[in-house]
Each structure stands twice: as structure tokens, then as C-alpha cells.
Amino acid sequence: DQQVKQNSPSLSVQEGRISILNCDYTNSMFDYFLWYKKYPAEGPTFLISISSIKDKNEDGRFTVFLNKSAKHLSLHIVPSQPGDSAVYFCAASAIGSQGNLIFGKGTKLSVKP
Amino acid sequence: DSGVTQTPKHLITATGQRVTLRCSPRSGDLSVYWYQQSLDQGLQFLIHYYNGEERAKGNILERFSAQQFPDLHSELNLSSLELGDSALYFCASSVEGSYNEQFFGPGTRLTVL
Numbered sequence: 696d697q698q699v700k701q702n703s704p705s706l707s708v709q710e711g712r713i714s715i716l717n718c719d720y721t722n723s724m725f726d727y728f729l730w731y732k733k734y735p736a737e738g739p740t741f742l743i744s745i746s747s748i749k750d751k752n753e754d755g756r757f758t759v760f761l762n763k764s765a766k767h768l769s770l771h772i773v774p775s776q777p778g779d780s781a782v783y784f785c786a787a788s789a790i791g792s793q794g795n796l797i798f799g800k801g802t803k804l805s806v807k808p
Numbered sequence: 809d810s811g812v813t814q815t816p817k818h819l820i821t822a823t824g825q826r827v828t829l830r831c832s833p834r835s836g837d838l839s840v841y842w843y844q845q846s847l848d849q850g851l852q853f854l855i856h857y858y859n860g861e862e863r864a865k866g867n868i869l870e871r872f873s874a875q876q877f878p879d880l881h882s883e884l885n886l887s888s889l890e891l892g893d894s895a896l897y898f899c900a901s902s903v904e905g906s907y908n909e910q911f912f913g914p915g916t917r918l919t920v921l
Contacts, residue, residue, distance in 0.1 A: 699850070729909065738810060738898055738912030739851070784850060794908060795841065795864050798850035 698722045699787050701799035710808050714772040718785030718799055721766065725787040729796065730759060730770045733782045742783075743770070775806045811835065812913035814899050820919045826887040829916045833880055833901030839863075840882040841910060842874055845896040857882055858904075889920045 700719045708714045716730075726747040731739035745752040745759045745768070752759050758771045772779055782803045786796040811834035821827055833840050838859045843851040844867075853866035857876035868874075871889075876882040886893060896917050900910035 701850075731912075736914070738812070738900075738914050740810070741909040741911070744909060786851075792864065794839070794902060794904070794910070795853050795856050795866060796843075796851075796910065797853065798843075800848070800850040 696721075697799075698725075699785055699797050699799040701783075701785055701802050703802050704800070705803040705805070707805045707807060708775045710777055710806055711774045714770075714775045714779065714804055714806065716770040716772075716783050716785075716802050716804065718768050718770075719766060720768075720787055722787070722789060722797075723766070724789040724791075725797075726790050727788040728759070728761060728768050729786045729788075730757075731784045731786060731798075732779075733784060733801070739784055772804075775804075777806050777808050780804055780806050810911040810913065812899060812901050812911050814897075814913035814916050816916060817914065818917050818919075820921065821889060822921055823889055823891060825889050825920075826885065827889065827918065829884040829886070829897050829899075829918075831882045831884070831899030831901075831913060833882070833899075834911055837901035837903055837911070838880065839902045839904060839908075839910075840876055840880070841900040841902075842868075842882070842884050843898045843900065845898065845915075846892075847895075851898060854884070886918070891920050894918055894920045 729744040785799040842854040854868040902908040
């Protein structure tokens with residue numbers, strides 16, 4: 696049973712436009728959420744996180760939105776750049792889990808010039 | 809470069825064999841996490857060590873074991889290998905166990921023939 700779901704395996708966006716990556720979760724004990732970016736042959740790289748007490752966190756071109764009632768979060772990238780092309784993983788951590796992360800299967804983002 | 813190192817980068821072995829994967833965390837990080845990424849799957853949490861002590865277990869098979877040494881490096885031991893154990897194995901580290909972003913190593917690609 697997948698507790699963190701990324702229902703879109705891939706997304707293609709034009710350079711300069713907005714990329715929106717979505718993530719749904721089922722476990723109401725999750726209280727911390729993270730997005731990681733992964734290039735081929737490399738380990739995941741931390742992008743941005745959000746605590747469950749917030750509904751938005753922004754870092755440069757990256758913004759994460761959290762809708763707790765819908766158990767949904769999204770990552771917005773504005774403007775998208777070709778270098779953003781990678782696989783994006785949504786991850787969540789539950790209260791008392793010592794920070795152990797539960798990952799979604801990822802969404803492959805392609806930003807076309 | 810995340811500062812987390814993993815060796816070897818690639819490992820090819822036969823069914824029934826035993827292998828050891830090694831991870832050196834970032835300087836100062838006390839927590840080490842191990843994850844497995846199989847084909848078309850997200851990262852699955854295996855086990856977490858903090859300052860030499862096991863903190864949590866995830867979906868780790870009984871054939872797999874890990875330890876963290878006094879110098880904080882960690883080893884993941886996989887025994888009685890099966891074809892299905894072929895995967896990318898990632899190690900991550902963080903300062904503490906909770907609410908800290910995890911820094912991932914480049915991974916070890918294990919192929920069981």
C-alpha cells in the first residue's frame with residue numbers, strides 16, 4: 696500500500712513556463728514533507744521541504760504548497776529551465792519516525808527549450 | 809557533491825552470494841539511512857542508524873543486515889542474494905534523526921546474475 700503517491704510518471708513543459716508536480720499521501724501521521732531531485736547516475740538532492748504547520752514554503756524558483764485536508768502537496772517551478780529536467784521525488788516523514796522518509800515513485804520532468 | 813560517499817559504485821555478483829556495501833556519511837552527521845531503489849520504484853527505506861545504534865527498520869529482509877561503526881561509517885550486508893535484489897542502494901546521512909534534510913550518496917548499483 697503506497698502511502699505517498701505521485702500519479703504522473705512524467706511531465707513535459709516548455710522552458711519559461713510553470714512546472715507543477717503533484718503528490719498525494721494517505722497517512723495522517725505525516726508531518727514533514729520534502730521534495731528531492733534526481734539526475735541519472737546520481738543520488739537524490741534535497742530541494743525544498745515543508746512542515747505540516749505551514750501551507751506554503753518558497754525558495755527562489757521553487758514553491759511547495761501543502762493542503763492537509765486534501766492530503767495533497769505540489770511543487771511549483773517558475774520559470775522552468777532545461778536544467779530542471781530530472782526525476783522529482785516527493786517524500787514524507789511521520790511523527791516519531793526518527794526522520795525516516797517514505798518516498799513516492801517519482802515524476803520525470805522534461806523542460807524543452 | 810553531497811559529501812556522502814558510497815563504495816563500490818557497481819557490483820555484479822551471482823545468486824546465493826554475499827556482498828557488503830559501504831557508506832561514509834558527511835562529516836559531523838550522526839545518522840545514516842539505507843534505501844533501496846528497484847526498477848520503476850521509489851526509494852524504499854531499509855534501516856536507520858544513529859551514532860552506532862539501530863534506530864528504525866523499514867522494509868528490510870532478514871537476509872540483509874547493517875551496522876554503523878565508531879567512526880560513523882556504515883555497511884549494508886546482503887546475503888543469499890536473489891535476482892530480485894538487483895537494485896540501486898542509496899545511503900543518506902543527516903545531522904540528527906528528525907526533521908533534517910538527508911544528504912544522499914551516489915548509490916551502489918547491484919546486479920545479481
